[in-house]
Amino acid sequence: xxxxxxxxxxxxxxxxxxxxxxxxxxxxxxxxxxxxxxxxxxxxxxxxxxxxxxxxxxxxxxxxxxxxxxxxxxxxxxxxxxxxxxxxxxxxxxxxxxxxxxxxxxxxxxxxxxxxxxxxxxxxxxxxxxxxxxxxxxxxxxxxxxxxxxxxxxxxxxxxxxxxxxxxxxxxxxxxxxxxxxxxxxxxxxxxxxxxxxxxxxxxxxxxxxxxxxxxxxxxxxxxxxxxxxxxxxxxxxxxxxxxxxxxxxxxxxxxxxxxxxxxxxxxxxxxxxxxxxxxxxxxxxxxxxxxxxxxxxxxxxxxxxxxxxxxxxxxxxxxxxxxxxxxxxxxxxxxxx
Amino acid sequence: xxxxxxxxxxxxxxxxxxxxxxxxxxxxxxxxxxxxxxxxxxxxxxxxxxxxxxxxxxxxxxxxxxxxxxxxxxxxxxxxxxxxxxxxxxxxxxxxxxxxxxxxxxxxxxxxxxxxxxxxxxxxxxxxxxxxxxxxxxxxxxxxxxxxxxxxxxxxxxxxxxxxxxxxxxxxxxxxxxxxxxxxxxxxxxxxxxxxxxxxxxxxxxxxxxxxxxxxxxxxxxxxxxxxxxxxxxxxxxxxxxxxxxxxxxxxxxxxxxxxxxxxxxxxxxxxxxxxxxxxxxxxxxxxxxxxxxxxxxxxxxxxxxxxxxxxxxxxxxxxxxxxxxxxxxxxxxxxxx
Numbered sequence: 001x002x003x004x005x006x007x008x009x010x011x012x013x014x015x016x017x018x019x020x021x022x023x024x025x026x027x028x029x030x031x032x033x034x035x036x037x038x039x040x041x042x043x044x045x046x047x048x049x050x051x052x053x054x055x056x057x058x059x060x061x062x063x064x065x066x067x068x069x070x071x072x073x074x075x076x077x078x079x080x081x082x083x084x085x086x087x088x089x090x091x092x093x094x095x096x097x098x099x100x101x102x103x104x105x106x107x108x109x110x111x112x113x114x115x116x117x118x119x120x121x122x123x124x125x126x127x128x129x130x131x132x133x134x135x136x137x138x139x140x141x142x143x144x145x146x147x148x149x150x151x152x153x154x155x156x157x158x159x160x161x162x163x164x165x166x167x168x169x170x171x172x173x174x175x176x177x178x179x180x181x182x183x184x185x186x187x188x189x190x191x192x193x194x195x196x197x198x199x200x201x202x203x204x205x206x207x208x209x210x211x212x213x214x215x216x217x218x219x220x221x222x223x224x225x226x227x228x229x230x231x232x233x234x235x236x237x238x239x240x241x242x243x244x245x246x247x248x249x250x251x252x253x254x255x256x257x258x259x260x261x262x263x264x265x266x267x268x269x270x271x272x273x274x275x276x277x278x279x280x281x282x283x284x285x286x287x288x289x290x291x292x293x294x295x296x297x298x299x300x301x302x303x304x305x306x307x308x309x310x311x312x313x314x315x316x317x318x319x320x321x322x323x324x325x326x327x328x329x330x331x332x333x334x335x336x337x338x
Numbered sequence: 339x340x341x342x343x344x345x346x347x348x349x350x351x352x353x354x355x356x357x358x359x360x361x362x363x364x365x366x367x368x369x370x371x372x373x374x375x376x377x378x379x380x381x382x383x384x385x386x387x388x389x390x391x392x393x394x395x396x397x398x399x400x401x402x403x404x405x406x407x408x409x410x411x412x413x414x415x416x417x418x419x420x421x422x423x424x425x426x427x428x429x430x431x432x433x434x435x436x437x438x439x440x441x442x443x444x445x446x447x448x449x450x451x452x453x454x455x456x457x458x459x460x461x462x463x464x465x466x467x468x469x470x471x472x473x474x475x476x477x478x479x480x481x482x483x484x485x486x487x488x489x490x491x492x493x494x495x496x497x498x499x500x501x502x503x504x505x506x507x508x509x510x511x512x513x514x515x516x517x518x519x520x521x522x523x524x525x526x527x528x529x530x531x532x533x534x535x536x537x538x539x540x541x542x543x544x545x546x547x548x549x550x551x552x553x554x555x556x557x558x559x560x561x562x563x564x565x566x567x568x569x570x571x572x573x574x575x576x577x578x579x580x581x582x583x584x585x586x587x588x589x590x591x592x593x594x595x596x597x598x599x600x601x602x603x604x605x606x607x608x609x610x611x612x613x614x615x616x617x618x619x620x621x622x623x624x625x626x627x628x629x630x631x632x633x634x635x636x637x638x639x640x641x642x643x644x645x646x647x648x649x650x651x652x653x654x655x656x657x658x659x660x661x662x663x664x665x666x667x668x669x670x671x672x673x674x675x676x
Contacts, residue, residue: 003443004436008466011443018447019454019461025426026462035463037427039482041379047463049387049431049478055470056433088363089375093387093431093476095394098342105341105349109356116357123357124364125373125385128346132393133471138431140387140478144377 028152032236033079033221036150043144046087048079054134062178065104067198068137069111075223076141077119077202078276082221083152084211085145087204089124090116093138095131108137119204149211151280156218156237161287162306165206165278165294167249168226169265170196172272173257183260189253200276205298210280215290219280225273227327230306231315233281240309242316243270243327249303270317281308366490370574371417371559374488381482384425386417392472400516403442405536406475407449413561414479415457415540416614420559421490422549423483425542427462428454431476433469446475457542487549489618494556494575499625500644503544503616503632505587506564507603508534510610511595521598527591538614543636548618553628557618563611565665568644569653571619578647580654581608581665587641608655619646 003011016030027036027044037045052058052072063071073090080087092112096105112123121141174197177183177190185193203221210216218237220229226243234241248269258265282290284307291302309316315327341349354368365374365382375383390396390410401409411428418425430450434443450461459479512535515521515528523531541559548554556575558567564581572579586607588596596603620628622645629640647654653665 001440002437003434003440006440011440012466014440015443015447018444019430019451021460023460026460029460029462030464032463035427035429037462037480039377039379039383039426041377045377045383045480047427047429047478047480049429049463049465049476051431051433051465051467051474051476053433053467053469053474056468088377089373089385091373091385091387091478092357093389095389095391095474096341099340102339102341102344102349102352105353106356109353113357122359122361122364122367124367124375125370125387126368127387127389127476128350129389129391130394131391131472131474134469136389136391136433136469136474136476138387138389138465138476140385140429142375142383142385142480 032153034083036083036145043146044150046080046083046085046143046145047140048076049138049140050076050079052137063198065107066111069108070115070199072137072139073112073115073121074200074202075276076139077121077204078200078221078223080141080143081202081204081207081278082219083145084149084207084219085143087119087121087141087143089142090121091140092123092126094126095129095136097135098130100135119202151211151216151219153218153220153233153236156233156239156281156308158239158308158310159284160217160281160308161284161304162230162241162243162308163280163282163287163291163302164222164226164249164305165203165300165302166275167251167254168222168275168277169250169254169268169272171200171274172268173254174198176257176261183257185253185256189256193253193257197274200274202276203278203300206278206294206300209294209297210278213290213293215282215286216280217282219278222275222277222279223273225271226279227270229279234315238311240311240313240315241306241327242309242318243306244318245320247303247305249301370491372421374421374483381484382488384418384421384423384481384483385478386414387476387478388414388417390475392474401536403445404449407446408453408537410475410477411450411453411459412538412540413614414477415459415542416538416559416561418479418481419540419542419545419616420557421483422487422545422557423481425457425459425479425481427480428459429478430461430464432464433467433474435473436468438473457540489549489554489557491556491558491571491574494571494577494619494646496577496646496648497622498555498619498646499622499642500568500579500581500646501618501620501625501629501640502560502564502587502643503541503638503640504613505589505592506560506613506615507588507592507606507610509538509612510606511592512536514595514599521595523591523594527594531591531595535612538612540614541616541638544616544632544638547632547635548616548628551628551631553620553624554618555620557616560613560615560617561611563609564617565608567617572653576649578649578651578653579644579665580647580656581644582656583658585641585643587639
């Protein structure tokens with residue numbers, strides 16, 4: 001069997017069964033986005049790796065090396081944000097073709113430095129290897145989280161509200177603009193969408209407010225797409241969910257791009273992926289107050305987009321016209337055919 | 339300028355200048371093989387990443403996936419050993435072609451598990467991505483080291499002896515046998531050399547004895563080759579060195595392969611690389627006793643192969659016939675042309 005037949009998440013489950021070991025110092029091990037380790041200190045240690053593969057995650061004609069450096073670090077910082085943590089250090093592993101320009105590498109590291117400086121993260125090591133083919137960039141981020149502030153995927157309870165930070169679908173809209181020059185929008189619409197795709201902002205400030213509130217019951221960052229990522233929360237928490245199209249925070253720009261692509265805007269928001277916004281749950285009674293607190297302290301809008309159901313009630317998406325459709329994982333699967 | 343014109347180590351120095359930040363919690367940052375971090379706990383945190391790139395580091399027709407899994411973890415554990423540390427956790431980042439066999443991935447993880455179990459290391463996370471071309475395997479190892487036991491590269495002093503564990507050149511000899519089927523040696527010679535190349539044993543037991551002794555002044559693991567790696571110690575410690583051909587511990591098998599290749603055996607031992615033995619320095623008066631202690635406690639032979647000189651006396655290799663030749667970095671450079 002090929003890994004494309006199995007799919008990314010079943011493959012991760014499969015290898016987790018091979019290497020997974022119950023150990024007192026492993027709070028959260030393989031299969032989640034961030035490893036949480038109890039090394040005996042006051043805080044838990046966080047460790048996360050994510051890669052940018054040339055040809056899979058980026059094309060050098062569509063992203064500058066400085067943007068790529070920022071992005072490669074930012075997507076890892078987003079995972080630290082997803083558990084309410086604070087990033088501290090990074091390592092960078094590169095495999096590059098021997099004829100890569102030194103100036104390109106310089107710019108990549110300037111982007112890493114820029115993003116790191118913004119969030120107090122210093123690059124402390126890494127590896128350089130030659131690649132016979134495309135380039136690979138792996139960024140590893142270490143961080144910490146207060147033991148009583150860590151927010152996992154497993155805590156959502158029926159009756160909780162589902163909240164998201166920022167807007168959804170901008171990154172997917174930006175990617176479409178990058179890939180299809182025939183899509184014409186104004187510069188004022190185009191630039192923010194491109195920026196949201198190329199240099200997403202990890203929601204660390206928002207995460208700190210959420211973690212500090214003690215109100216969130218579960219959290220994840222939106223890397224693959226809301227439909228996929230909320231599915232991970234449902235699995236770990238053993239719950240169902242109902243999301244409402246009407247509530248999805250979609251920018252006018254993303255709606256415009258969706259229209260040009262003859263798609264409903266909700267599809268970009270639900271399945272688009274790479275928004276790196278936070279999706280979290282909190283008791284319904286607290287949701288409004290928490291959203292207001294985050295907006296006030298960070299300036300980032302927070303929206304209630306759904307509610308957690310008992311597991312046996314399933315996972316649903318409610319369209320504006322009232323139809324309910326089953327919520328499948330429409331997000332990114334690395335090994336899915338086509 | 340291309341990175342192949344600059345070379346691996348100047349490139350690392352260059353990016354270190356871009357991202358390097360002095361910070362109280364960074365004991366050893368970018369530019370060394372392992373990051374040493376002071377996170378406030380009793381011990382220092384160690385973090386290391388190293389990659390195996392298909393076509394650069396391995397060929398799937400020459401190494402089984404299980405061997406590759408063992409090797410990918412072992413070479414990282416070797417870096418933890420190099421500072422006197424204890425490895426605890428690993429993360430694994432893979433980029434694989436979509437048509438990779440699931441069975442191959444299973445075997446890779448079985449190898450990782452096997453090697454991890456041997457040294458108390460558990461895989462706690464990672465990443466899976468698709469690669470449009472060759473496969474890329476990054477292993478990250480976390481560990482710890484007692485503050486007063488860490489052995490850095492910078493402590494070697496003139497008058498110290500240079501010691502190495504095990505034998506040098508076996509891995510290079512094994513690689514030659516793998517690459518050239520016309521090289522004929524007996525199975526009894528062949529198998530240990532292949533094993534030393536394919537599944538090197540990280541010298542963690544030996545490192546624990548060395549660190550515990552408090553006698554070693556500097557240490558490094560031999561990944562690129564003794565000639566290159568001792569150069570790093572000389573640079574960081576601001577010293578020179580004299581190594582003696584006569585003292586190099588070379589197995590009969592490696593000598594035989596060198597002979598078949600019409601090369602002196604010392605060249606394999608000095609420049610071959612990938613032996614993953616420890617090279618360390620200690621005051622000459624203590625060297626014999628320390629070597630004996632390691633041998634007694636671990637069964638691994640330890641040999642004095644040279645002496646540390648004042649920096650202005652340079653770096654020398656003394657051939658058996660008494661000639662002294664300047665010791666250049668003859669080891670592996672990832673971006674060197676040809």
